[in-house]
């Protein structure tokens with residue numbers, strides 16, 4: 001049987017989360033002797049990109065009715081093409097909107113935010129994120145089929161080349177309930193949830209005028225930028241950059257926290273980062289207790305100097 | 316118009332999360348319960364939409380211990396409340412109860428928070444929408460209602476999208492649905508009137524669960540922090556490059 005994967009693309013370009021979901025499905029397939037079928041809606045990218053991570057088959061749904069995203073219409077499309085008992089989604093905003101609708105259509109169990117490959121298959125049991133990263137849960141599926149959403153950056157992207165084949169399908173899905181009126185995309189920004197490195201800053205930066213140095217450091221590292229909640233509440237930075245329990249939960253390889261106290265609500269969204277660096281002028285800042293590396297000092301002096309040193313390293 | 320707002324009762328955000336000794340359950344000892352922060356945005360939005368004769372009903376699936384949280388929702392401005400008398404077991408069983416109420420009450424709009432901060436399922440809103448066979452918009456940061464249509468702004472990766480949605484529909488919101496400063500804080504009058512607002516208790520209609528929580532783990536502690544002098548940033552760069560291998 002095939003394991004189906006929702007390979008999310010944005011404007012036709014595959015997301016890193018799609019490659020991660022395919023990698024995850026491949027790891028399951030290798031345990032079960034199954035195959036991997038990736039499904040994507042109106043991609044322009046080549047299917048070769050999905051074969052590279054283990055997709056044996058790619059179904060390209062070419063459908064004008066699905067030009068704009070609609071959770072319900074996309075769930076209908078997935079329902080029509082995927083006839084396996086395991087379906088893998090990335091835990092992106094769009095994919096995690098489609099997955100619950102599909103779970104109802106198929107009468108499957110849905111386990112979201114999974115962190116690792118399943119501990120067992122009969123019953124299907126897997127570890128997932130819970131309590132905003134303050135705990136973990138081992139969840140067991142009760143239905144015959146299961147849909148999982150893979151927490152971004154948790155399993156990782158793993159190359160595992162398959163000799164895949166492609167099928168193009170037109171489903172003519174009707175999408176009458178929702179209509180996109182306008183679409184605003186800020187170009188050139190690295191997606192916070194996909195980023196391997198995130199440079200984040202808090203109220204300790206004193207004001208928005210000091211964010212230039214945060215962006216310089218982020219650009220030097222090839223990182224996305226983030227902020228603490230008060231910073232977005234005051235309007236120094238957009239809401240979309242707020243990380244934490246009530247913002248985005250992220251797990252990059254490197255999280256650099258500048259002038260952030262490390263309140264429990266902030267930690268809840270970032271404590272699954274693999275390496276954490278904290279820069280704060282208060283040696284008592286709670287964040288140091290959850291950091292791998294710490295520097296006590298004035299961020300406004302440290303950040304520009306650190307940026308220069310990293311530039312030098314990168315040559 | 317009739318709005319149903321789904322409220323989850325969750326541990327206060329400062330809670331330390333512990334599990335029972337056999338790791339089979341969340342340890343509720345000493346926990347303060349609050350309205351799930353994302354649901355609070357949805358509730359404040361619903362109350363702001365009340366002006367034109369709209370009624371706002373809150374629904375919670377939970378045992379009697381959640382009633383203080385429901386009373387708080389009434390104090391914020393909901394007209395009445397429904398509690399489904401059962402301890403929530405998984406997203407599916409909660410969604411079933413909500414969809415059942417939404418269906419029989421013929422609500423025009425079901426408003427939810429995008430995720431509850433305890434189990435982080437993020438699944439109930441989409442499941443309710445599908446059970447009702449209604450459109451679903453997730454991660455909303457703006458909402459307006461005009462007649463039989465709503466205009467929702469949803470967050471997309473790297474931007475925003477404005478969508479018109481035919482009602483009835485299910486909308487899941489987050490910060491931005493109203494601004495943080497516009498969250499309604501109950502005043503004395505609200506608190507007093509909440510005491511006499513109707514709170515109906517219904518028995519559950521569904522017993523099926525699709526996911527079981529087998530056990531829980533705490534998050535492993537990080538090794539002790541390595542401190543680096545601000546005068547020796549070369550050392551920090553070296554550690555990140557050679558030891559952590561992240562740059």
Ligand SMILES: Cc1cc2nc3c(=O)[nH]c(=O)nc-3n(C[C@H](O)[C@H](O)[C@H](O)COP(=O)(O)OP(=O)(O)OC[C@H]3O[C@@H](n4cnc5c(N)ncnc54)[C@H](O)[C@@H]3O)c2cc1C
Pocket residue numbers: 201202203204205227228229230231242243244245246247258259260261262263264265266269279280281282285297298299300328352
């Ligand atoms: C319901 C609820 C939900 C919440 N959710 C979140 C959430 O999702 N995310 C979140 O971030 N917060 C959240 N919070 C808020 C959280 O409790 C903290 O208030 C917040 O994280 C603090 O942000 P901060 O560290 O930027 O600011 P502050 O607490 O003001 O700390 C600033 C830090 O900067 C340091 N500093 C000052 N000047 C300098 C300098 N020149 N150089 C170096 N360091 C300096 C200070 O020592 C201090 O440690 C939530 C709160 C509640 C009640």
